[in-house]
Amino acid sequence: MKEVTLKQIAENLGISITTVSKALKNYSDVSKKTKALVKEEAKKLHYKPNVFAVNLRTKESKTVGLIVPEIVHHFFSSVINGIVEEAERKGYLVIILQSNESYKLERKQVDLLISKRVDGIMISLANDTVDTSHLLEAMEHDIPLVMFDKISKLVKCSKIIINDRQAAYNATKHLIDSGCKNIAHFRGALLPQNSIDRFLGYKKALEDHGLKYDSSLVYMCERVDYEDGRRAAEQLIKDAKKVDGIFAITDMAAVGAMTVFKEHGIKVPEDISVMGFSNWFLSQAITPALSTINQPGYEMGRGTFKLLRKEMKAKKAGIPFEPQTKVLETFVVKRESTK
């Protein structure tokens, strides 16, 4: 169907575009009769006002964009929930895009959001994003930008994160305090900052407590999911390593590992302690209930939108905005999978 414009309605009725526009908006200086005529013609032609077009007065579209590496990922799900709830409360619609951990796709999606004239962009980076020119471009277009969780230190925008290194240190220390001497780490991909930081926190905790770091006890979980956890645990069993504790980069990887141990008759925590990361809502429902690090996804989501809104408001008011970095608290949650 061809897009119907105000002009067409005006031409059909032989009146001015301004009158048509005013009639549709119920202005008082247009007669009831004209209003009725205009509305009837608009209905007949299936005229659709572009309600989400950029408001020329306020220059706002009241839509914001959100790019996440993975939607199904339980941590990002919580973040999305927090963002959407906070945005709805303030009357914003959220356009969500999934980069699928691909830099190429992420770049295209930032372009899409710029071209769709969103009021702001929130993003957690794909694993292979090194170049950040697409984000600088959004900022050059004067679009407020907030990064969360997987960030780049090179981009001068607002950020909301946790202290991954400290949290991983505490997770590993919890295993050490409970008596573990040979602790393996199921780590994430090589590039993302949070994966690097969690690895470094693990290593530092070993060294600070007189345990030798052994690189052969570090297993790769590229997608940090259930299947990856299963694979790493199977490899660990095959390697016949003397291991009495595991610090897994995510709860999902930890749950995958525990399933494999169960299948092999290896008892958790008697034979091996398992520590997760993120405190997924079901980590307490599995048997044994998973010890983990509480990573506040929902709060991160709400905080992300709040930071974005601060900047959008400053922009609207013409006030310079200084990017802020917010670090959320984490803590150890002791359950049954550790001694």
Next chain:
Amino acid sequence: MKEVTLKQIAENLGISITTVSKALKNYSDVSKKTKALVKEEAKKLHYKPNVFAVNLRTKESKTVGLIVPEIVHHFFSSVINGIVEEAERKGYLVIILQSNESYKLERKQVDLLISKRVDGIMISLANDTVDTSHLLEAMEHDIPLVMFDKISKLVKCSKIIINDRQAAYNATKHLIDSGCKNIAHFRGALLPQNSIDRFLGYKKALEDHGLKYDSSLVYMCERVDYEDGRRAAEQLIKDAKKVDGIFAITDMAAVGAMTVFKEHGIKVPEDISVMGFSNWFLSQAITPALSTINQPGYEMGRGTFKLLRKEMKAKKAGIPFEPQTKVLETFVVKRESTK
């Protein structure tokens, strides 16, 4: 930043807009020198071609819209994954919106997608959507539309569903076949078709097998989630009903119930059998592993995009398109939570 146009570049260089456009597209009838000049000026001005604007020749934007009631919901997560993967394979970007089970929001989101000129819309309805005029409006705008899972029979568009009544019948029959005589049902909200159908399937299976239907054994799980399952199970225990089996509307509600039983020392399946619905990937990782109905979310997602693409292709070719309804197969998955 002000939007830079081709016109501005042309004016700055004192050449025609057509030449600027051709130069940026590397047309052979523009000299190398002019191309270099134009590109330099474009870069200087931060000119951004609107790559996602509707292509005037093909009339395509290569973006499609997806509205789901809830993103975090594990079944919808699988559907989203299927849609996004299939769409990416065909070069489409997917704009995802979460209606949060609200008709009001869903309506706004359909308007947004129409105004953003998407090539097609995929939707699973909110629980309280009764009026479907917003969907008819999308169709009047000649935008291909596919409904999945939570559909309305009133809208004449393509649909992809399962036979919820039959699947629920089979789930209940599985409980009956394993010896259950007093079977409770944790049902979903009153309105959505799939919630009604699953309830009717449960009721029919009881009646067909000589078991009396007892409305006091039907518990409401409004949001069909883990917390709802917990609440319903707690109420069941409080009511001191003689129940030896439960058919829960979702795996999440079933897992919630099992957690409560565990806390109360009620053994599954010895004291009570539990049957879920949807075969969430972790239903095999919990203890006892959950018996359930396999509901193919990922396949539904892929099928949804494929149906949409069929219609988009027909539209592009100017061929009339007859809406199709696809019913996907389900089956009982027997694990440890039933006898």
